[in-house]
Amino acid sequence: MHIQPPTWHLWLPLVLLLVVSACNGRTGAGGLSLVVSGDTAGWIAPCACSARQSGGLARRATFVNECRKTDDVVPLDVGGAPSGTSPYDVAKFAAMLRGEMAIGTAAHNIGGAEAALGPNTLRALASETGAPWVAANAADTSGEAIAPALRLVEAGGRRLAIVGVLSTKFATPDVRIDDPAAAVLRALATVAGRYDAAVVLAYLPTDELEALAKSLPEVDLVVGGPTLQTIEPRQMGPTMVAAVTNKGKFMARFSALRGTKSGSWRGEIVELDDTFADDPGQLANLQRYRDMLVERDFTPSETSFAPQLLDRLPEKYQVAGTAACQTCHAGDCTLWEGSKHAAAWATLETRSSHGDPFCQQCHTTGYGLPGGFASLAQAASRGAVGCESCHGPAQAHGLRPQTPTTYVAHDQCLRCHDRENSPTFEYAGFWQQIRHGQESTARRAQLLPKEIVP
Numbered sequence: 001m002h003i004q005p006p007t008w009h010l011w012l013p014l015v016l017l018l019v020v021s022a023c024n025g026r027t028g029a030g031g032l033s034l035v036v037s038g039d040t041a042g043w044i045a046p047c048a049c050s051a052r053q054s055g056g057l058a059r060r061a062t063f064v065n066e067c068r069k070t071d072d073v074v075p076l077d078v079g080g081a082p083s084g085t086s087p088y089d090v091a092k093f094a095a096m097l098r099g100e101m102a103i104g105t106a107a108h109n110i111g112g113a114e115a116a117l118g119p120n121t122l123r124a125l126a127s128e129t130g131a132p133w134v135a136a137n138a139a140d141t142s143g144e145a146i147a148p149a150l151r152l153v154e155a156g157g158r159r160l161a162i163v164g165v166l167s168t169k170f171a172t173p174d175v176r177i178d179d180p181a182a183a184v185l186r187a188l189a190t191v192a193g194r195y196d197a198a199v200v201l202a203y204l205p206t207d208e209l210e211a212l213a214k215s216l217p218e219v220d221l222v223v224g225g226p227t228l229q230t231i232e233p234r235q236m237g238p239t240m241v242a243a244v245t246n247k248g249k250f251m252a253r254f255s256a257l258r259g260t261k262s263g264s265w266r267g268e269i270v271e272l273d274d275t276f277a278d279d280p281g282q283l284a285n286l287q288r289y290r291d292m293l294v295e296r297d298f299t300p301s302e303t304s305f306a307p308q309l310l311d312r313l314p315e316k317y318q319v320a321g322t323a324a325c326q327t328c329h330a331g332d333c334t335l336w337e338g339s340k341h342a343a344a345w346a347t348l349e350t351r352s353s354h355g356d357p358f359c360q361q362c363h364t365t366g367y368g369l370p371g372g373f374a375s376l377a378q379a380a381s382r383g384a385v386g387c388e389s390c391h392g393p394a395q396a397h398g399l400r401p402q403t404p405t406t407y408v409a410h411d412q413c414l415r416c417h418d419r420e421n422s423p424t425f426e427y428a429g430f431w432q433q434i435r436h437g438q439e440s441t442a443r444r445a446q447l448l449p450k451e452i453v454p
Contacts (some may be wrong), residue, residue, distance in 0.1 A: 032156025042083020079111020084304030132163030233267025300368030
């Protein structure tokens with residue numbers, strides 16, 4: 001995806017004042033709800049490899065729409081939404097932002113992952129998608145603000161000042177970050193008397209988040225991440241603090257009845273599990289994103305998870321392909337061809353996920369390695385999970401059988417069968433479904449010197 005840097009930031013003031021209605025689609029008039037997401041980390045949708053995964057924009061939209069049945073709703077995001085800085089990550093983030101805008105997100109704080117993209121990319125994304133950045137303490141190297149310090153939002157009979165800050169730990173060579181507490185007070189001073197409640201989106205670790213909340217009795221709500229776990233809403237003096245984290249699986253909801261005084265907030269953490277249906281509009285956005293991935297066909301080098309140090313690999317560290325294993329391991333190959341691993345690529349195609357590099361990593365052979373999967377054009381020979389996915393690039397082994405394969409096979413399972421993609425994985429039970437190797441040992445005994453047969 002090519003993004004042209006815009007020129008709007010040259011005249012954008014430090015504080016952008018927006019008086020907007022946040023009741024799009026609202027059918028009730030009970031009060032006001034702030035619904036806050038954070039730390040999505042690129043998870044535009046939960047992994048489809050296993051059931052009961054939480055999160056995703058399609059469920060987020062459903063939750064927001066349910067809240068709108070009774071309240072005016074203001075969707076917000078603490079930050080931490082991108083998965084990296086590569087061209088693939090930026091393209092995914094753009095799709096996520098379009099999904100956020102469809103939900104009606106009123107402010108998206110610049111978190112650590114956003115700051116890592118750099119000022120120019122952030123400004124370009126705002127121009128392309130309308131992303132409503134807030135960042136009171138982030139500036140480029142010239143000292144120019146990257147985004148508005150705050151946004152004023154009117155909803156549920158209240159005027160809200162939404163301020164965004166992030167930890168100084170996330171400063172980069174391109175992004176300067178000032179003290180968060182001082183930045184919040186500076187921003188609020190510019191709109192003194194023009195808001196009823198102040199909300200801070202604070203991308204800070206737990207200790208900094210709690211310290212910030214304690215230091216800002218002027219603020220009604222402080223919502224943060226990236227914390228190691230979600231923090232249930234609780235009062236710290238006059239300020240309520242909470243945190244959402246973990247790949248967008250949770251949202252915080254803060255509610256106030258219409259006509260109640262400022263400070264009378266109730267808060268809860270909600271898990272976006274499979275009890276929430278997928279919003280059709282968000283599914284359509286997801287499909288447009290997947291169609292774009294097929295057309296664009298990102299190579300491993302255009303992602304943030306391509307194998308590293310390829311220039312230091314041993315000689316003949318090359319994927320040979322499963323067909324090369326047939327001569328010595330015919331029985332094992334026959335067994336493997338009947339397994340779900342061998343159909344891994346077909347599974348992606350069924351789900352329209354075959355163009356997504358995030359999925360390709362675990363559904364191909366040798367992703368990004370020499371001779372391995374590099375693009376959709378190679379799906380016929382390197383699609384699906386072949387022998388070398390577990391045993392490693394085997395060209396050297398094929399040329400000289402005495403040379404062992406490069407990986408310890410059972411050590412590779414958790415590379416793909418991790419908690420997100422395969423939460424019920426247990427090695428002993430899963431191994432029985434693909435058990436192989438006995439036939440090959442006998443065959444190798446006929447081909448190789450006796451002293452090297454295990």
